[in-house]
Amino acid sequence: MNAQLQTPSACPIAPPSTQEPLIGKSLEELRSLVKDMGEPAFRADQLHQWLYVHCVRNFDDMSNLKKSFRDKLAETHQVGSLSIAEKQVSQDGTTKYLFRLPDGKVVESVLMYFEERGTYALCLSTQVGCAVNCGFCATGKLGFMRNLSVAEIVEQYVYAQADSGKEVRNIVFMGQGEPMLNYDTVLQAIHILNKSAEVGMRHITISTSGIVPRIYDLAKEDMQLTLAISLHAPDNATREAIMPLNKKWPLEELMPALHHYVSTTGKRLTIEYILLAGVNDQPGHAHDLGKLLQGLKCNVNLIPYNPIGDAYGYKRPSGNAIHRFKDIVTAYGKKVTVRVERGVDIAAACGQLANKVQPV
Ligand code: SAH
Numbered sequence: 001m002n003a004q005l006q007t008p009s010a011c012p013i014a015p016p017s018t019q020e021p022l023i024g025k026s027l028e029e030l031r032s033l034v035k036d037m038g039e040p041a042f043r044a045d046q047l048h049q050w051l052y053v054h055c056v057r058n059f060d061d062m063s064n065l066k067k068s069f070r071d072k073l074a075e076t077h078q079v080g081s082l083s084i085a086e087k088q089v090s091q092d093g094t095t096k097y098l099f100r101l102p103d104g105k106v107v108e109s110v111l112m113y114f115e116e117r118g119t120y121a122l123c124l125s126t127q128v129g130c131a132v133n134c135g136f137c138a139t140g141k142l143g144f145m146r147n148l149s150v151a152e153i154v155e156q157y158v159y160a161q162a163d164s165g166k167e168v169r170n171i172v173f174m175g176q177g178e179p180m181l182n183y184d185t186v187l188q189a190i191h192i193l194n195k196s197a198e199v200g201m202r203h204i205t206i207s208t209s210g211i212v213p214r215i216y217d218l219a220k221e222d223m224q225l226t227l228a229i230s231l232h233a234p235d236n237a238t239r240e241a242i243m244p245l246n247k248k249w250p251l252e253e254l255m256p257a258l259h260h261y262v263s264t265t266g267k268r269l270t271i272e273y274i275l276l277a278g279v280n281d282q283p284g285h286a287h288d289l290g291k292l293l294q295g296l297k298c299n300v301n302l303i304p305y306n307p308i309g310d311a312y313g314y315k316r317p318s319g320n321a322i323h324r325f326k327d328i329v330t331a332y333g334k335k336v337t338v339r340v341e342r343g344v345d346i347a348a349a350c351g352q353l354a355n356k357v358q359p360v
């Protein structure tokens with residue numbers, strides 16, 4: 001099967017409007033809305049079910065709500081505010097959604113199927129573009145445009161679940177943007193995804209490039225989610241060359257924050273390490289990484305570089321170099337996995353998300 005591109009007309013969507021979206025609201029917020037409209041409280045529970053259990057996209061489908069209530073709601077609200085600008089299905093079954101936001105900007109979400117576990121995971125975006133500007137990342141090349149709202153983050157999940165008809169029980173915040181630079185909004189979205197959409201906290205992962213103060217903040221939240229750190233280099237010189245943010249938060253600040261996080265939460269971290277041929281993939285880097293991580297409760301996930309264009313000069317290491325790196329770090333007592341790329345043929349793999357469709 002070849003990669004497939006679906007046009008927006010194939011997708012059951014309402015046109016964007018400026019009315020406030022209901023998706024993204026908690027049960028408490030829906031209760032207060034319903035109360036203000038003079039309706040009984042149980043209407044909020046019904047509405048909540050339609051939004052987060054049945055994932056319907058328009059008021060007409062909310063069949064147990066009386067027509068007068070639906071009409072009144074529709075005067076001031078819409079169900080959701082995203083529409084699908086483009087949908088691509090990869091040869092490996094990965095689906096990339098390009099969502100159009102109410103202001104015409106676009107962001108991507110990626111739905112992946114993991115055969116060995118029989119589960120689906122959705123990779124969500126938290127910002128349009130990203131200010132962190134890592135040298136190997138297509139989103140970084142866009143620059144920062146704006147933060148997403150709680151509604152826009154939650155709706156990526158609700159929409160992808162409704163459109164795919166799949167039960168998506170795992171969420172990774174590894175799409176466009178740096179979640180820790182939209183911190184309060186991302187935490188509120190996680191709260192809704194957990195309480196309303198019933199995605200288990202243990203099935204949610206936030207990935208960060210290392211915004212040190214927010215790692216201390218997250219440690220206080222007492223949440224059972226997984227924190228993944230994009231470390232990518234075992235020394236400041238190598239890290240700074242590929243991640244400019246290392247100037248602001250070098251390893252001597254990042255590493256104590258990680259130890260603090262583990263000792264406060266008891267949770268095991270995931271350390272992400274992109275492998276760039278000749279840049280950070282040599283045996284010396286692997287030994288330095290093994291030493292740097294000694295005493296830190298973590299697993300290591302190696303991410304062979306996904307190409308974003310020859311102009312940037314990075315290359316994916318050979319299979320041998322990847323396995324050599326893995327074996328060395330494993331010898332330091334770490335569990336090391338190599339991330340399997342998903343949807344490379346539709347530019348849906350890690351770091352490849354860059355909004356090929358321009359805003360209208
Ligand atoms: N901003 C967050 C989350 C989004 S990026 C972060 O940086 O952690 C998700 C993961 O993809 C990060 O580990 C990131 O470093 C990695 N990544 C970025 N560009 C990549 C590329 N071209 N190939 C492989 N992984 C990449």
Ligand code: SF4
Pocket residue numbers: 130131132133134137138139140141175176177178209351
């Ligand atoms: Fe931003 Fe993450 Fe890409 Fe870096 S890797 S530019 S932090 S999205």
